[in-house]
Amino acid sequence: MKAIVHKADSRGFANHGWLQATHSFSFANFYNPEKVNFGALRVLNDDIIAPKMGFGTHPHDNMEIITIPLKGVLKHRDNMHDEWQKVLPGEVQIMSAGTGVQHSEINGSENEHLSLFQIWIIPNKENVKPRYDQKSFHSDDRKNKLQTLVTSIDEDFEGSLKIHQDAILSRIDLDKDKSFTYKLKSKNHGVYIMNIHGEIEIDGNTLQTRDAAGISQTDKFTVKASASSEILFIEVPMI
Numbered sequence: 001m002k003a004i005v006h007k008a009d010s011r012g013f014a015n016h017g018w019l020q021a022t023h024s025f026s027f028a029n030f031y032n033p034e035k036v037n038f039g040a041l042r043v044l045n046d047d048i049i050a051p052k053m054g055f056g057t058h059p060h061d062n063m064e065i066i067t068i069p070l071k072g073v074l075k076h077r078d079n080m081h082d083e084w085q086k087v088l089p090g091e092v093q094i095m096s097a098g099t100g101v102q103h104s105e106i107n108g109s110e111n112e113h114l115s116l117f118q119i120w121i122i123p124n125k126e127n128v129k130p131r132y133d134q135k136s137f138h139s140d141d142r143k144n145k146l147q148t149l150v151t152s153i154d155e156d157f158e159g160s161l162k163i164h165q166d167a168i169l170s171r172i173d174l175d176k177d178k179s180f181t182y183k184l185k186s187k188n189h190g191v192y193i194m195n196i197h198g199e200i201e202i203d204g205n206t207l208q209t210r211d212a213a214g215i216s217q218t219d220k221f222t223v224k225a226s227a228s229s230e231i232l233f234i235e236v237p238m239i
Contacts, residue, residue, distance in 0.1 A: 001218035003203050006035070008210035011046070018053035022046040024194075024212060038192045038214045039238035040165055043120035046210065048113055054106025060097035064121040064163040066150060067093040067105070068232070070196070072114035078103035080132055091136045092149050092169075094161045098128035117194070121236060123164040135161050142171045144178050146233075168235040174200070174225035182233060183220045190216030191235045198229025 012023035012030025023030045024044035025037055036042075042063070054075075067074065067087065074087040078095070079102040086108060087093045095101065107114040141147045150169035153162035166189075172180055184191060192214050195207040201224045202213055215221050216238055223231065 001203060001221060002216045003205060004038075004214040005205050005207070006212040006214070008208065008212075011210075018050040020048040022210075037122075038234075038236065039190050039216075040122045040124075040167060040236040041119070041192050041234055042122050043118065044192070044194065044212075044234070045118040046115075047118060048115050049107045050113060051107055051109050051111050054114075055104060057102050057104045059100060059102050060095075061100040062123060062126045063097045064123050064165055064167075065095045065097060066119040066121070066161075066163070066169060067095075068117040068119070068149075069093075070115040070117065072112050072116075073108035074114055074116060075106050075108035076103065078132060080130060084108075085134070087134055088136075090139065091134055092161055093134040094132070094150060094163055096123070096128055096131045096164055098123075098126075098130040098164075101130040117232070119169070119234065121163060121165050121167055121234075122239065124166060124237075125164045128164055133161050137171075139173065142173050144175055144180070145172065146180070146182075147171050166237055168233070170233045170235075172223075172231050172233075174198075174223065174229050174231065176225055176228050179222055179224045181220055181222045184218065185235060187217065187219060188237055189235050190214055190238045191221075191233050193223070194232040194234070196230040196232055198231075199226040200224060200229050200231060201226060
């Protein structure tokens with residue numbers, strides 16, 4: 001098994017006033033040649049956005065974009081939909097940029113900060129028709145068990161959002177002293193684990209809140225919670 005550990009304080013950080021952006025991988029003005037990507041995972045940004053502020057209309061193409069709000073109210077609009085759409089904590093948003101899409105993402109609250117993860121995954125098909133979707137996932141369904149959020153559009157997996165990549169995004173909320181064994185789809189895949197909150201141990205490595213680890217070259221690994229923890233798994237081909 002190969003394991004890399006990315007401590008929370010090793011991430012890139014940018015303070016734009018209205019936006020506090022923390023980058024797990026090279027992004028914008030943050031560049032680290034050892035942190036360009038993890039397989040097909042290209043971006044994992046941990047953003048805090050001030051009330052009523054956000055990202056104005058801008059383009060993307062040939063990227064699978066996943067947004068996971070953690071706190072507050074996200075409002076989305078794109079050139080596939082004229083109306084603003086709310087995306088709340090507990091929901092996940094996906095967008096296949098494909099041949100090109102224009103979109104805006106803003107904090108829909110007048111007084112509360114918005115906290116979210118923005119994830120970019122390199123697609124396995126280019127120039128597809130752009131598409132958008134969002135779905136609510138109840139926290140009870142990840143209590144000490146794996147909750148699948150996103151899978152490949154080519155797979156018949158019910159209940160998940162779909163993207164153009166052989167990837168799996170999932171979450172689990174582990175109680176203190178509980179363990180969970182994660183089984184990878186194949187040995188060509190790796191899993192990037194973001195400890196959203198709490199304290200966990202993987203292969204002798206302790207991960208505190210917002211610490212992360214990339215696990216590859218194995219068929220399974222075990223996560224043990226030293227404290228109640230919320231964990232995000234991003235499994236991708238190690239391209």
